[in-house]
Amino acid sequence: MQSVELTANNRYLHCVRFEPESSAKATVVIAAALGVKQRFYQPIALWLSKQGYRVITFDYYGIGQSVDKPLKQIKSDIIEWAELDMTAVIDYAQSCQRGEPLIWLAHSLGGQIVAMAQNANKIDKMVTIASGTGYWLKASKQVRWTSWLLWYFAAPISTPIAGYFPGKRLNMVGDMPAAAMKQWSRWCRSKDYLFDNISTDQKVRYDEFSAPISAFHITDDELLQRSNIENLLAHYPNAEKVLKDLQPEITESKGIGHFNFFRSQFKESLWRKSLLDALQVN
Numbered sequence: 586m587q588s589v590e591l592t593a594n595n596r597y598l599h600c601v602r603f604e605p606e607s608s609a610k611a612t613v614v615i616a617a618a619l620g621v622k623q624r625f626y627q628p629i630a631l632w633l634s635k636q637g638y639r640v641i642t643f644d645y646y647g648i649g650q651s652v653d654k655p656l657k658q659i660k661s662d663i664i665e666w667a668e669l670d671m672t673a674v675i676d677y678a679q680s681c682q683r684g685e686p687l688i689w690l691a692h693s694l695g696g697q698i699v700a701m702a703q704n705a706n707k708i709d710k711m712v713t714i715a716s717g718t719g720y721w722l723k724a725s726k727q728v729r730w731t732s733w734l735l736w737y738f739a740a741p742i743s744t745p746i747a748g749y750f751p752g753k754r755l756n757m758v759g760d761m762p763a764a765a766m767k768q769w770s771r772w773c774r775s776k777d778y779l780f781d782n783i784s785t786d787q788k789v790r791y792d793e794f795s796a797p798i799s800a801f802h803i804t805d806d807e808l809l810q811r812s813n814i815e816n817l818l819a820h821y822p823n824a825e826k827v828l829k830d831l832q833p834e835i836t837e838s839k840g841i842g843h844f845n846f847f848r849s850q851f852k853e854s855l856w857r858k859s860l861l862d863a864l865q866v867n
Contacts, residue, residue, distance in 0.1 A: 586601060586602070586603050586627075586631070587601065587602045587603075587604070588600070588601055589601065589602055589641075589677065591643075591673050591674070591677055593669060593670070593672070593673035593676075594669050594673075596646045596651075596661070596665075596669055596670065596673075597646065597651060597652075597653040598643055598644070598645075598646060598651050598670055598673055598674065599623075599643065599644050599649070599650035599651045600623075600641055600642065600643040600674065600677065601623060601627070601630070601641070601642045601643075602639070602640070602641050602681065603630045603631055603633070603634035603639065603640040603641075603642075604634060604639055605634050605635070605636075605637045605638060605639060606635075606637075607637065608683065608685075609637065609638055609639035609683065609685050610636075610637045610638055610685060611638055611639070611685050611686045611687070611688050611709075611864065611866060612638070612639045612640075612641065612678050612681055612682050612685060612686070612687050612688070613633060613638050613639065613640045613641070613688045613689075613690050613864065614640075614641045614642075614643075614674060614675070614678050614687070614688070614689055614690065615629070615630060615640065615641070615642045615643075615690045615691075615692070615695075616643075616671065616689060616690070616691045616692065616694075616695025616696070616699060617642075617643075617644070617645070617648075617692055617693075617694070617695055618692045618693035618694050618695065618715075618843075618844070619663075619693065619694040619758065619759075619761070619765075619769060620648065620752055620758040620759030620760075620761055621648075621692070621693075621759065621844075622644060622648060622649035622650070622759075623642040623643055623644045623649055623650070624649065625844075625847060626642050626692075626847055627642070628847070628848065628849040629847050629849075629856065630642050632849070632852060632856060633856075636861065638864070639681060639685075641674065641677070641678055641681070643670070643674050645661070645666040645670050645765075646659065646661045646665070646666065646669070646670055646762075647659040647661045647761060647762040647765065648759070648760075648761060651670075656748075656749040656760060656761075656762060657747065657748030657749045657763070659749070659762045660762060660763075660764050661762050661764060661765060662762070662764040662765050662767075662768045663694070663698060663765050663768050663769060663772075663779075664698075664701065664768070664783070664787075666698065666765070667698040667699065667700075667701035667702055668701050668702065668703060671698070671699055671701075671702035671705075672702045672703040672704055675687070675702055675704045675705070675707055675708070676704065679704075679707055686709035686710065686866040687707060687708055687709050688708070688709060688710045688711070688712060688864055688866065689708045689710070689711040689712070689796075690711075690712050690714075690864075691711060691712065691713045691714070691716055692713075692714050692715065692716065692846075692847065693714070693715050693716050693808075693843070694716075695713075695716065696711065696713035696714075696716030696798075696800075696817070697716060697717075697718070697719075697778075697779060697817060698779070699711065699794075700790045700791040700793075700794040700821065701783070701787050701790055705790065705793075705794055705796075706793065706794070706795075708794075708796045709796055709866050710796050710797050710798075710799070710864075710866050711796050711797070711798045711799070711824075712798075712799045712800075712801075712860070712863045712864060713798065713799070713800045713801065713814075714801050714803075714846050714847075715801070715802070715803050715806050715808070715809055715814075715843050715844075715846070716800065716814065716817060717802075717809045717810075717812075717813030717814035717815075717816060717817045718777065718778035718779070718780075718813050718816045718817050718820075719772065719773050719778050719808075719809070719813065720773060720774075720775060720776055720777070720778050720813075721733070721736060721773045721774065723810065723812065723813060723816075724808055724809065724810070724813070725806065725807055725808055725809060725810055727807045728807060728808055731757075732773065735757055735758075735770075736770050736773060736774055739755055739757060740766055740767075740770050741770075743755060744763050744766055744767070745763075748763060749761065749762055749763050749766075750762075750763060750765075750766035752766075768782075777816075778816075780820055791820050791821055791822070792822060792823060793823070794821050794823065794824055795823045795824055796824060797824060797825040797826070797827075797867075798818065798821060798824050798825070798826045798827070799827050799829070799863040800814055800818055800826065800827065800828045800829070801828075801829055801830075801831050801846075801859070801863070802814045802828060802829070802830050802831065803830075803831050803841045803842065803843065803846065804830050804831065804832045804833070804841075805832075805833050805840050805841055805842060806841075806842060806843045807842050807843055808843045809843065811828075811830070814828060815828065829859070831846070831855060831859060835854060835855075835858075836851060836854040836855060837854065838850060838851070838854075841855070
């Protein structure tokens with residue numbers, strides 16, 4: 586495990602690289618969900634490295650260890666996470682490659698925005714976990730009330746006061762730059778999520794993304810329904826796509842949910858039996 590500091594467009598990005606003992610089968614970049622720090626993915630990154638993969642994790646600018654100033658001074662938004670941060674990380678991943686494929690392992694937000702990276706065409710395959718569009722009225726029933734509180738009460742009141750979104754104190758999402766929260770709030774209140782809010786040129790990049798996609802829907806996901814994932818996949822029209830359901834019954838746990846796929850308790854039931862197959866590049 587090696588810490589790596591990247592500087593791109595005057596932005597500080599912290600990455601961690603996990604090397605296998607022998608030549609890498611593939612280089613896997615793990616792209617986090619919104620507000621989730623890269624350390625959350627360390628168990629699966631370490632496990633994948635033991636299975637023969639080089640793995641790179643990173644924090645978006647303004648999240649986790651990618652913070653170089655007080656959060657209220659960081660103006661980064663989500664589009665910049667794609668166009669600047671993801672672009673820099675893909676460049677770095679390419680510099681590590683020795684001829685093996687580049688796989689994008691995306692959790693939630695990580696699969697929503699990657700097409701806007703300037704070099705997304707360098708990705709050989711994408712595997713998504715619980716990644717779909719997030720219009721709040723089409724989210725799972727469990728979170729619609731919470732979403733209403735977040736978008737129409739907590740976020741608009743707390744963010745101007747703190748100068749950033751104090752999600753940790755509110756026990757909602759996590760701390761993040763004000764601009765990112767404002768943008769995400771607008772997306773989640775739009776019927777076609779981010780696709781109602783990006784430019785024509787940015788939409789074209791989704792048309793140009795052609796790497797095959799293996800997507801997983803978690804059947805007890807408390808945030809997204811299967812239709813959310815299907816809607817996101819439809820915005821990658823020129824990618825070959827496979828969507829599979831993961832049910833809690835195939836594990837020894839009572840539930841998986843939106844986040845728990847990445848916890849080590851699912852090492853044998855989900856990682857070995859489902860993820861390793863999905864990581865194969867034809």
